[in-house]
Amino acid sequence: MKKLIDLITDEVKQAFEDKGYESKFGMVTLSNRPDLCQYQCNGALAAAKIYKKAPIMIANEVVDSLKGSKAFEKMEAIMPGFINITLNNDYLVNYLNSISQEERFGCEKAILPKTIVIDYGGPNVAKPLHVGHLRSAVIGESIKRISRFLGHNVIGDVHLGDWGLQMGLIITELKKRQPELVYFDDNYTGEYPVEPPFTITELEEIYPAANEYSKSHPEFKEEAKTATYLLQNGKAGYAALWNHILNVSVNDLKKNYENLNVSFDLWKKESDAQSYIPGMVEYLKEHNYTRISEGALVVDVKEESDTKEIPPCMILKSDGATLYNTTDLATMIERMELFGPDEIIYVVDKRQELYFETVFRCAKKTKLVEENVKLTFLGFGTMNGKDGKPFKTRDGGVMRLENLIGSINDAVYQKMVENRDMTEEESRTISKKVGLAALKYGDLSNQASKDYIFDIDRFISFEGNTGPYILYTIVRIKSIINKYNEMNKTSDRGEILPSVIPSEVNLMLEAAKFNDVIEHSFYEYAPHKICQYIYDLANAFNSFYHENKIISEEDKKKQQSWITLITLVKGILEQCIELLGFDAPDRM
Known part of the structure; x- marks a missing residue:
């Protein structure tokens, strides 16, 4: 429509x-x-x-x-x-009655749907998710949902880091601790154990310990480099350990992403792109795209019109080792081969902008990616503490994401039990939904590229521009509709009638903006526009609600019109928060 x-x-x-x-x-x-x-x-x-x-x-x-x-x-x-x-009021009301009959509230699907790959995870295996992973996951998930709602074919990829020196460090540290494990026996020819030789808790302790130890023990670091080389060249015992690391890590990552209501279609890894690298390097050399610079293989991507320094894109180091550039380019080849996308969106820290500009230019110049394929860098700002610096724990460490989620859920729970008469189970269930809304809305209501202050007290407030305020508005509308249905023993809806009440007309105008807001949010990669919209819509509803006694209204036609209008508003609000990645409880 x-x-x-x-x-x-x-x-x-x-x-x-x-x-x-x-x-x-x-x-x-x-x-x-x-x-x-x-x-x-x-x-x-x-x-x-x-x-x-x-x-x-x-x-x-x-x-x-x-x-x-x-x-x-x-x-x-x-x-x-x-x-x-x-x-004209009749014209506005006719439009609202039309969209209220539609499942998508007047939002049209794309006539020519795109295939879009969104790269929005990027965690490294064997490491816990921390607050630095929040924005990529939350923003990427919302972009995915908005794009799908408009009819596009979207593939979300977590793109795990699983192939670098960290693997060698873990293997070497494990060998130091448990040299008797069969994975380190070169003469072993049997089947390797199905059960991993570590838990996720142990694994998350092994890597930082190995990394720290390697800084003051160069011989250990050299051994880790050798282990990485042997892994990447197919050493059986190391490959078996690598699979254990992957399985244990991915199971834990899935649990944590599930707590954020974030999911991926693909759990691809850096290692998946390795098979594309030899052919890619050969292609780049054959077509004279590369040159040698201080022993390294590079592609020049600087253009005459550049006003800033653009470094060449390095393909291989002087010792022949690959880099992130190499893997990212090979991953593009894989994605083109598997999905033939019209666009690939990278949701990453904005501080990586120059890196991605270099890689994108290289991909286009060398025709690894076709000219008509859009490569989009969606850079996000930093989540900071009240001191304006990157968010940390009280002792100065990087906070684990599950601890952040837990702390915000606990804060909501305390507020719930102080002000509501609920069972423990219901309070915990609702506090998780409200906590997730507080966290996601607190993040998404900011323009992605901007830094913002993480303020738990403000985020969990039931007043102001917050997730809980939006949920409370939805719950209030649900309660009014339920009361109306109980009183009238019906759930039938009439039509929205013209009105001269300013607060009602304003609510109608806000509701009518839905499809325009969603379309702009998609084209501008801007979930914050949906947040601003539902805040305006919630405010418009609450103004209307406080000025008009819906349940006690004696004019039944007017009352039914109001119920139809707020039912439309509820549907729009619920659709919007679904696009942001959370939902509303039935009561709060």
């Missing part, structure tokens, strides 16, 4: 054309003075420069042309040439 603002724009564009002006000047936007009008068109100001005519004259002609339109209640030309627009 067409967006309301597009329907209005079509009429205004036609009016410009009817008066002999280009239709492009008829673009309509939301009013920046809602106290004066609902929408506005400023095209007469631009048209005046082209047609050498006073803008107010053009605006008056357009307004005069639209006098017979059923869409507009009021249309005024205001000096120096603004056109102020207020919709």
Whole structure:
């Protein structure tokens, strides 16, 4: 279904054309003075420069042309040439009644769906998820859901780090601790054990211990490098250990991502791209894309128009070793081969922008990725503590993500038991939903590229621009609808009726923006626009609710119209929070 603002724009564009002006000047936007009008068109100001005519004259002609339109209640030309627009109530209500009958509330699916790969995980195996992994997971999950809602074919990939020196460090540390394990016996020819020789807790302790030890023991680090080389070249015992590390890590990662309501279609790893590397290197050499620089194999990606320094993209180090560049390029080849995507989106820390620009240029210059495939770097800012520095634990360490989730759930639980009469089980269940909403909304309500302050007290507040406030609004609407159904012994819905109540008209206008907001959120990779929208919609509902006694209203037609309207609002709010990656309880 067409967006309301597009329907209005079509009429205004036609009016410009009817008066002999280009239709492009008829673009309509939301009013920046809602106290004066609902929408506005400023095209007469631009048209005046082209047609050498006073803008107010053009605006008056357009307004005069639209006098017979059923869409507009009021249309005024205001000096120096603004056109102020207020919709006809019947026109607005007809639009709302139409979208209320649709499962997707007037949001159209893409006519030409894209295939989109989103790379939004990036954890390393054998390490716990920490707060630094939050934004990639939360933003990527929302982008995936928004894209799918609009009908696109989306593949979400966690893209695990599993192939570097960390593997050699773990294997070497394990050998130091348990040299008797069969994985280190070169003469062993039997089947390797099914059960891993460590738990996730032990594994998460082994890596940092090995890493720290290697800093002051160069012989240990050399042994780890050798172990990495042997693993990557197929040593059976090391490969068996590597599989154990993967299985134990992935099972734990899945549990933690599940607590965030984040899921991936693919659990691909750096190692999956290794088989593509030899052929890729050979191709780059054969087509003269590479040169030797200080012994390393590189591709120059700097362009004449660059005003900043762009380093070459290194493909192989001087000792022949691969790098992240190599793996990322090989992964692009794999993705092109497996999925033929129209776009690949990388949701990563914004500090990696130069790195990805280099890799993207290399991929396009060398034709590893076709020219029409869009490569998107979606860089996110840092989650900081109240001191403005990256968020840490009280003792200065990096906080584990599960501890962060636990602390926010506990804070919500304490607030729940202080103010609500609920069983322990219900309080815990609800606090998890509210806690997740607080965490995700607290993150997503910020523009992705911006740093933000993690403030648990503000995030869990039931007032203001927070996740709990949005959930509380949904729960309030559910309660009103349930009471109405109990009183009337029906769940039948009527039609939304025209209104002159300002708070009701405002609520209608907010509800009508849904499909426009979702479309812009998709094109701009901007979940924060959905957050701002549902905050505005929740505020509009609460203003309407406080001014009108819905349940005690004696005019049954008016009451039924109100119930139909708030049912639509509830549906839109629930759809939006689903796109953000959380849901609402039945009560709070």
